[in-house]
Amino acid sequence: MIQLVQQESDFEEEAFLFKMFGDPARLHILYLLAEQPGQLCVRDIEEEIGRLAQPSVSHHLGLLYRAGLLYREKLGLHIYYRVKPAVLKKMASILGVLLASANKG
Amino acid sequence: MIQLVQQESDFEEEAFLFKMFGDPARLHILYLLAEQPGQLCVRDIEEEIGRLAQPSVSHHLGLLYRAGLLYREKLGLHIYYRVKPAVLKKMASILGVLLASANKG
Numbered sequence: 001m002i003q004l005v006q007q008e009s010d011f012e013e014e015a016f017l018f019k020m021f022g023d024p025a026r027l028h029i030l031y032l033l034a035e036q037p038g039q040l041c042v043r044d045i046e047e048e049i050g051r052l053a054q055p056s057v058s059h060h061l062g063l064l065y066r067a068g069l070l071y072r073e074k075l076g077l078h079i080y081y082r083v084k085p086a087v088l089k090k091m092a093s094i095l096g097v098l099l100a101s102a103n104k105g
Numbered sequence: 106m107i108q109l110v111q112q113e114s115d116f117e118e119e120a121f122l123f124k125m126f127g128d129p130a131r132l133h134i135l136y137l138l139a140e141q142p143g144q145l146c147v148r149d150i151e152e153e154i155g156r157l158a159q160p161s162v163s164h165h166l167g168l169l170y171r172a173g174l175l176y177r178e179k180l181g182l183h184i185y186y187r188v189k190p191a192v193l194k195k196m197a198s199i200l201g202v203l204l205a206s207a208n209k210g
Contacts, residue, residue, distance in 0.1 A: 011132045015127050018132070022120050023120055027116045027119055034206035034207045083207045088200050088204040088207065089204065092201065095197040098135060099194065
């Protein structure tokens with residue numbers, strides 16, 4: 001049996017990252033930002049998605065930014081976003097640990 | 106620019122998997138099941154976690170099972186659970202696609 005030493009606070013922190021991916025609109029935004037890193041502002045994202053109004057896109061971008069998932073940069077009048085690769089790597093490594101354990105069973 | 110062709114329903118389906126990991130109690134349960142695949146029933150999990158009552162553990166196990174994340178097997182009086190490796194792999198591959206895109210930017 002593998003012992004995965006985890007604090008309760010680790011579960012909260014890790015679960016929070018997954019929760020950020022756990023909404024279809026946010027996941028769509030994350031895909032767009034990953035496809036075109038640093039090239040999309042809120043209006044571009046609104047246009048790409050179509051079904052989400054700008055306040056809703058802004059809300060999700062704010063959540064993702066405050067959750068530490070995004071870099072943002074102001075250029076002229078607009079703010080452009082990109083996904084932090086380190087966050088994606090952290091989540092992938094959590095899944096990797098779980099998969100390694102699950103496969104040993 | 107990489108085009109990640111996605112249907113709206115894909116986002117819903119994928120986001121739902123991440124949402125299942127987006128709760129600290131469920132994530133804790135997933136870690137335990139990955140560590141000891143097929144060896145834990147609801148009471149074992151309750152004992153391991155401590156701070157969650159059995160109805161709450163049952164509720165989360167039910168959610169995870171109906172979401173397609175778990176196998177379950179009845180042995181004697183108890184039901185034992187294990188995490189489906191395919192689900193972990195699918196989520197890891199979503200993160201891999203996002204990471205590959207994000208790194209190219």
